[in-house]
Amino acid sequence: MFDKLEIFRMAQGLAVHAGTRQAVIARNVANADTPGYRAQDIADFADTYRKTGDDMRLRTTRAGHLPDAETGLRAAAIREDDVPSEPNGNSVSLEEEMLKAAETKSKHDLAIAVYRSSLGILRTSLGRAR
Template identity: 35%
Template sequence: MGLDDIPLFAMLRDRLGYLSERQSVIAQNVANSDTPGYAPSDLKPFSIATGGSQPQLQAVAVTMTSPMHLAPTASKAVSGPYKPRKSADSETTLDGNSVVLEDEMIKMNQTRMDYDAAISFYQKSLGLIRLATKKPGS
């Protein structure tokens, strides 16, 4: 039995993957803050619920039936299971760029705090497992 068989660790792995992808999308937005016509994007909020009110964690394997199915596209720099979506337009400069650096920094800070919290929870959970598997009196 591996850690991925425990639903808590599977959910934390998915959450950390999501946060990593979100950080990449935000970094791409910041890097293109001076690019004319660039529209920022963000990921949909993370959710473990896949149906009904009970969270269900299921591993989904990707089956490649044609080499063209997973071909990279020129417009997508982020790869992974999470798809970027366009952010709400709050400010657009004269050159058509709508990246607001203050908003991106707030998102980056929130993503970092969420990542730190997930890592801390992961470490505490591993500590509890180590404690439970210790020989009594040692």
């Protein structure tokens, strides 16, 4: 029943996205000295997450009320960064990867905070203590 609440699905999606991006960043750092390795990244969460299912679509009250919106969860495909490479063909910048890792950690922390807050609100509404 509660697994269909959009806020929980979104928090889970953000946490999974952050974990996937952190794995890509770790692979980049591990290959920082590999000749010819191209740095990779995945698309932003906002670009990949779209509401799915009939129950999540906006409902119209009359024809032409709302324009059709694109729905669906797009895959977070790995893409190569457009960064100039070193003479050996490697395009990994450790400074950039550290910035991406810090940003990704904050997104994961946000997902956990949203989940905890929503769970607390749900428990309060059901009359249960935290």
